[in-house]
Amino acid sequence: MSETSATPDLTAERLRADVERVLGEPAGSVGEDDNLLDLGMDSIRLMSLVETWRKAGVETDFMTLAEEPSVRAWSRLLLND
Amino acid sequence: MSVPEQFDVIVVGGGPAGSTLIADQGHRVVLVDKQSFPRYQIGESLLPATVHGVCRLLGVEDEVRAAGFTVKRGGSFRWGTSPEPWNFLFALSPELSGPTSYAYQVDRMTFDHLLLKNAARHGVDVREESPALAAVTDGERVSGIRYTDPGGRERELAARWVVDASGNGSRLHAAAGGRRQYSEFFQNLAVFGYFEGGGRLPAPDSGNILCAAFDEGWLWYIPLSDTLTSVGAVLNRGQAARISADRERTLMESIQRCAIVRDMLGGAVRVTEGTYGEIRVRKDYSYADTRFWAPGIALAGDAACFIDPVFSTGVHLATYGGLLAARSVNSVLAGELPEERAFGEFEARYRREYAVFYEFLAAFYDMQQHEDSYFWKARKVTNMRAGDMEAFTTLVAGAYSAEAALVRPDTLAERFSASSADLAGAVERTGAARTPSGERMTELFRAPVVADVMTEMNQIQRRGVGGAITEPPLIEGGLVPSPDGRRWIEPDTAPAAGTA
Numbered sequence: 321m322s323e324t325s326a327t328p329d330l331t332a333e334r335l336r337a338d339v340e341r342v343l344g345e346p347a348g349s350v351g352e353d354d355n356l357l358d359l360g361m362d363s364i365r366l367m368s369l370v371e372t373w374r375k376a377g378v379e380t381d382f383m384t385l386a387e388e389p390s391v392r393a394w395s396r397l398l399l400n401d
Numbered sequence: 402m403s404v405p406e407q408f409d410v411i412v413v414g415g416g417p418a419g420s421t422l423i424a425d426q427g428h429r430v431v432l433v434d435k436q437s438f439p440r441y442q443i444g445e446s447l448l449p450a451t452v453h454g455v456c457r458l459l460g461v462e463d464e465v466r467a468a469g470f471t472v473k474r475g476g477s478f479r480w481g482t483s484p485e486p487w488n489f490l491f492a493l494s495p496e497l498s499g500p501t502s503y504a505y506q507v508d509r510m511t512f513d514h515l516l517l518k519n520a521a522r523h524g525v526d527v528r529e530e531s532p533a534l535a536a537v538t539d540g541e542r543v544s545g546i547r548y549t550d551p552g553g554r555e556r557e558l559a560a561r562w563v564v565d566a567s568g569n570g571s572r573l574h575a576a577a578g579g580r581r582q583y584s585e586f587f588q589n590l591a592v593f594g595y596f597e598g599g600g601r602l603p604a605p606d607s608g609n610i611l612c613a614a615f616d617e618g619w620l621w622y623i624p625l626s627d628t629l630t631s632v633g634a635v636l637n638r639g640q641a642a643r644i645s646a647d648r649e650r651t652l653m654e655s656i657q658r659c660a661i662v663r664d665m666l667g668g669a670v671r672v673t674e675g676t677y678g679e680i681r682v683r684k685d686y687s688y689a690d691t692r693f694w695a696p697g698i699a700l701a702g703d704a705a706c707f708i709d710p711v712f713s714t715g716v717h718l719a720t721y722g723g724l725l726a727a728r729s730v731n732s733v734l735a736g737e738l739p740e741e742r743a744f745g746e747f748e749a750r751y752r753r754e755y756a757v758f759y760e761f762l763a764a765f766y767d768m769q770q771h772e773d774s775y776f777w778k779a780r781k782v783t784n785m786r787a788g789d790m791e792a793f794t795t796l797v798a799g800a801y802s803a804e805a806a807l808v809r810p811d812t813l814a815e816r817f818s819a820s821s822a823d824l825a826g827a828v829e830r831t832g833a834a835r836t837p838s839g840e841r842m843t844e845l846f847r848a849p850v851v852a853d854v855m856t857e858m859n860q861i862q863r864r865g866v867g868g869a870i871t872e873p874p875l876i877e878g879g880l881v882p883s884p885d886g887r888r889w890i891e892p893d894t895a896p897a898a899g900t901a
Contacts, residue, residue: 357496357497361497362497362499362500363493363497363498363502364499364500364501364866364867366497367859367863368863368867368870382493382846383493383843383846383847386493386494386843
């Protein structure tokens with residue numbers, strides 16, 4: 321099984337950059353509270369984010385992210401701020 | 402008899418399982434089928450993994466789309482305690498509907514023929530009207546088959562691998578050395594026909610399959626076109642004598658006992674001529690073979706296993722088995738993996754998929770309340786017999802060796818009861834179709850038994866849409882698909898995570 325690192329390498333900057341990358345949006349253009357579904361986040365993109373972040377050592381799942389689709393909510397859920 | 406013709410792979414059966422074995426790796430592949438296509442087949446309701454995953458991998462997705470099949474966004478169920486139908490949609494919500502959140506209802510004559518023609522286009526030597534007679538062995542492994550050509554001559558084919566995709570009516574599967582183990586729990590009979598002019602569920606559910614329970618069983622109602630509907634009654638095997646005495650009457654009486662379907666068929670007329678004019682009967686007993694492969698032969702589709710049709714799993718399990726077999730054959734023929742390793746992965750994944758659907762369907766049947774009827778009483782998880790538990794543990798043995806809850810009969814009933822309670826609770830919280838909550842599948846998808854059945858289907862769809870991806874192993878200690886999805890590789894040799 322793959323190792324889950326004790327200190328996940330997901331940062332606020334990377335989270336936002338990953339979101340912008342899968343949406344094909346320019347860096348820095350997605351607002352904290354923008355509804356990501358309105359920006360074209362679909363189930364396939366979401367699933368690829370879940371997998372990317374799991375590989376970075378963050379425990380999350382598709383459904384949790386789908387319920388509150390914004391950068392602010394995901395930062396709260398994933399970064400333990 | 403002449404010298405056997407030599408191939409790399411022989412496929413027996415030109416249905417969806419067999420047509421998934423295309424020749425895109427430079428292998429010489431021959432496919433024999435006893436029938437001439439197009440031919441009638443039941444199992445008309447598809448799942449998204451077949452449409453967006455397997456069909457895309459096979460390069461036939463555009464053609465399937467162009468065929469104009471009815472778009473199915475999910476299933477509608479008059480099932481369980483609620484008098485109102487509820488939806489099991491493929492999308493999490495209308496906002497998250499995405500590109501893979503629908504499937505099709507297909508006329509199987511057209512769909513299967515499309516897939517078979519696609520296989521031929523991809524280099525498979527397709528031979529119709531060529532029934533397989535028997536497997537040929539060299540003492541240690543299956544090394545070919547004998548079949549009859551359209552002229553009635555007996556011929557022999559030799560290959561390194563035979564894939565038996567010949568369906569439920571063939572005996573070739575015995576060459577893998579196992580036997581078919583039947584589930585006592587799902588021993589149903591289906592009696593079905595076709596109607597013109599039946600009603601449709603309100604949009605956007607008009608393309609959904611409707612499954613509606615009644616006291617003696619349940620009915621499927623599949624909108625194949627704007628006007629043509631496939632309707633079938635699934636009854637207990639105890640009704641066999643009644644069905645064989647009068648098929649039409651049994652079907653019509655079942656419809657009369659089920660208010661929602663009776664009302665939908667109010668102005669409809671049963672088709673009485675042509676392919677759709679016949680009332681057919683099928684034995685819907687669920688089974689799985691005790692062995693899915695032996696050196697030189699692998700089983701795929703109904704040759705390997707079959708599970709109750711209420712969740713439209715037939716074509717999915719068939720194309721999934723075909724895909725797994727193709728990956729294993731490709732890896733072994735390329736000399737990249739020993740056959741025990743490659744086909745061990747094939748069997749473990751295939752059994753896992755069968756097992757998760759088995760548990761899901763057992764939980765699903767357990768939700769229905771008609772406890773005064775024999776049909777439903779016999780399908781309560783608490784009424785599963787010890788023999789059925791043991792059969793199940795045999796069927797999944799190996800796939801889940803780490804999970805004691807699935808291989809110990811005494812804990813299995815407990816686990817299935819818990820799954821059923823989860824599912825019933827999730828359905829209740831989701832609420833009726835055409836309510837805001839009924840459009841959101843969060844509760845349902847969160848139920849562990851549902852999440853389990855979605856795991857592999859989601860991966861297959863993602864691969865179809867996203868192209869080359871890397872996946873973690875599904876089975877502990879197991880293999881992963883190669884980035885192109887066509888072979889198996891050891892997980893530590895997989896390239897670093899790429900993003901599609």
